[in-house]
Amino acid sequence: MELRHLRYALAVAEDLHFTRAAQRLGIAQPPLSQQIKALESELGTQLFHRLTRGVELTEAGRAFMPYAQAALAAADQAIHAARRAARGEIGGLSIGFTSSASFNPMVPRIIGRLRERHPDLAITLVEQTTVRLLEALEDGSLDVAFLRPTLGETDGLVTRRLPDEALWVAMPARHRLAGRAEVDLVDLAGDPFILYPRSNGRLLYDSIIAACRNAGFSPRIAQEAPQMASTVNLVAAGVGVALVPESMCQLHTQGVTYARIAGDGPRAQMVVAHRRVGALSPAVRNFIACVTAEG
Numbered sequence: 001m002e003l004r005h006l007r008y009a010l011a012v013a014e015d016l017h018f019t020r021a022a023q024r025l026g027i028a029q030p031p032l033s034q035q036i037k038a039l040e041s042e043l044g045t046q047l048f049h050r051l052t053r054g055v056e057l058t059e060a061g062r063a064f065m066p067y068a069q070a071a072l073a074a075a076d077q078a079i080h081a082a083r084r085a086a087r088g089e090i091g092g093l094s095i096g097f098t099s100s101a102s103f104n105p106m107v108p109r110i111i112g113r114l115r116e117r118h119p120d121l122a123i124t125l126v127e128q129t130t131v132r133l134l135e136a137l138e139d140g141s142l143d144v145a146f147l148r149p150t151l152g153e154t155d156g157l158v159t160r161r162l163p164d165e166a167l168w169v170a171m172p173a174r175h176r177l178a179g180r181a182e183v184d185l186v187d188l189a190g191d192p193f194i195l196y197p198r199s200n201g202r203l204l205y206d207s208i209i210a211a212c213r214n215a216g217f218s219p220r221i222a223q224e225a226p227q228m229a230s231t232v233n234l235v236a237a238g239v240g241v242a243l244v245p246e247s248m249c250q251l252h253t254q255g256v257t258y259a260r261i262a263g264d265g266p267r268a269q270m271v272v273a274h275r276r277v278g279a280l281s282p283a284v285r286n287f288i289a290c291v292t293a294e295g
Contacts, residue, residue, distance in 0.1 A: 088282030096145035130201030192222030
């Protein structure tokens with residue numbers, strides 16, 4: 001049984017006449033009659049009573065037609081769904097990001113653009129450390145991710161570098177340098193530092209340590225915070241100072257003030273990454289198009 005058999009049967013059932021149904025289908029009447037007979041033979045029962053003028057449905061025919069109509073509708077829906085999935089308009093896409101990346105305005109813009117262009121695409125957002133995001137990309141449990149990897153951590157992945165962000169100083173509101181728009185990093189040499197654990201992501205940690213050493217001191221690490229956002233809360237509590245990506249300055253936490261670092265200060269890198277293995281899914285291609293639209 002083929003879909004055309006169902007279409008032929010439905011056409012005859014609607015017109016109750018082989019000749020008129022054949023004309024509407026754009027085929028000759030004898031081949032239509034032969035196809036209906038072949039269908040009835042496969043079913044083992046007649047669908048139509050042949051009359052002098054036209055036909056009428058048998059009991060079997062009346063029972064058969066609603067299911068034939070539903071089958072054709074389901075087939076059309078299946079074709080439509082397959083074509084939409086091939087264009088990346090439906091299906092699923094899992095997007096990972098680090099806690100600090102979520103504050104970068106590019107990230108919500110890209111995700112928002114993807115939702116706007118493909119509203120029926122099921123998007124799953126996953127916040128994790130850079131280390132965990134890399135693992136998820138490698139094992140295929142994530143499709144794409146915004147992260148901050150060091151050189152060599154993305155071997156086997158395809159990456160697109162996004163604009164760097166300057167690191168700013170987050171300090172308690174009562175800090176001696178609070179209120180300044182810009183501070184020299186060396187002026188923080190005696191302050192306790194709050195850092196993001198290196199085990200969660202090496203790039204920011206190493207960048208901060210290197211910047212302090214270039215300024216002539218090794219930072220005294222008072223506390224490690226499990227999430228970048230947590231560092232700001234610890235600053236508010238007076239635990240120490242922290243260097244955070246500029247986009248995190250939008251966290252207007254009571255008791256915290258921010259300042260630029262004078263001179264050629266450290267910067268935070270971020271990339272979008274996806275697996276290199278195999279062909280890109282249509283949804284990933286659409287995501288990359290949204291990233292490219294950022295310029």
